[in-house]
Amino acid sequence: MEELTARDPVVNVFADYRARLTRLDPRWLGGEVWGYRVDGQLVAACHAAANLVPVNADLDAVRAFAERAASAPRRCATLVGPADQVDPMWDLLSQSWGPGREVRRHQPHLEMRTRSAVAADPLVRRTTAEDLEALYPACVAMYTEEVGVSPEAGGGATLYRARIAQLIAKGWSYARIEDGRVVFKAEVAAASPYACQVQGVWVAPERRGEGLATAGMAAVVDLALADVAPVVSLYVNEHNTPARRVYERVGFTQTAEFTTVMF
Numbered sequence: 001m002e003e004l005t006a007r008d009p010v011v012n013v014f015a016d017y018r019a020r021l022t023r024l025d026p027r028w029l030g031g032e033v034w035g036y037r038v039d040g041q042l043v044a045a046c047h048a049a050a051n052l053v054p055v056n057a058d059l060d061a062v063r064a065f066a067e068r069a070a071s072a073p074r075r076c077a078t079l080v081g082p083a084d085q086v087d088p089m090w091d092l093l094s095q096s097w098g099p100g101r102e103v104r105r106h107q108p109h110l111e112m113r114t115r116s117a118v119a120a121d122p123l124v125r126r127t128t129a130e131d132l133e134a135l136y137p138a139c140v141a142m143y144t145e146e147v148g149v150s151p152e153a154g155g156g157a158t159l160y161r162a163r164i165a166q167l168i169a170k171g172w173s174y175a176r177i178e179d180g181r182v183v184f185k186a187e188v189a190a191a192s193p194y195a196c197q198v199q200g201v202w203v204a205p206e207r208r209g210e211g212l213a214t215a216g217m218a219a220v221v222d223l224a225l226a227d228v229a230p231v232v233s234l235y236v237n238e239h240n241t242p243a244r245r246v247y248e249r250v251g252f253t254q255t256a257e258f259t260t261v262m263f
Contacts, residue, residue, distance in 0.1 A: 009194035124219035142202035
């Protein structure tokens with residue numbers, strides 16, 4: 001698996017992280033990792049758990065993964081990854097799974113390998129366990145705004161709260177907190193020796209337009225490069241023009257294009 005993800009370790013950081021974390025044990029994966037072989041050699045894979053994520057899949061591998069996924073009831077909440085793999089996979093899966101709740105195409109995948117030229121916000125820091133009470137409602141607000149449903153829906157609050165606490169414990173949660181309230185936050189969602197992926201970037205609605213996101217992301221990049229991984233990556237919705245402008249000012253450059261299908 002690591003040989004496959006290493007072919008593009010930044011784009012494949014999520015699958016790489018999950019493989020290293022779980023050692024591909026289905027109990028820890030909450031699913032499986034499927035392999036696709038040609039002449040006995042592993043040439044592609046697919047992380048098949050809460051997220052369905054193809055890795056290095058050509059059209060033959062995409063067809064095989066789609067057939068495998070369609071053979072059982074859908075278990076994943078998202079299908080996500082490079083557009084040249086996810087788009088044809090979704091074309092096939094949509095025939096049996098029906099329409100997704102939302103399909104987000106043309107998502108720029110962005111990377112940074114050096115500190116930002118933008119002045120970092122000195123008030124952005126790693127959060128601690130003592131910050132959980134302030135951080136949790138901001139995380140719920142971000143998730144609900146981004147995904148369109150609350151992470152607490154269906155009794156998910158306990159699990160989501162545990163996820164936030166886990167990111168804090170790893171040192172992967174960053175925030176600017178004023179008077180006990182989060183005004184900017186972001187998290188590293190996955191990391192490997194080669195790269196990390198930032199998600200959950202959020203600014204309190206009444207504080208937007210003040211430059212908190214630009215200076216905050218510059219701080220996150222600096223902190224993550226120093227202690228987490230040598231490359232910081234993320235992907236952003238095509239229509240989110242304010243966020244794309246922030247990332248451009250911070251210094252991110254586009255290296256790929258993602259598609260996300262949400263169920």
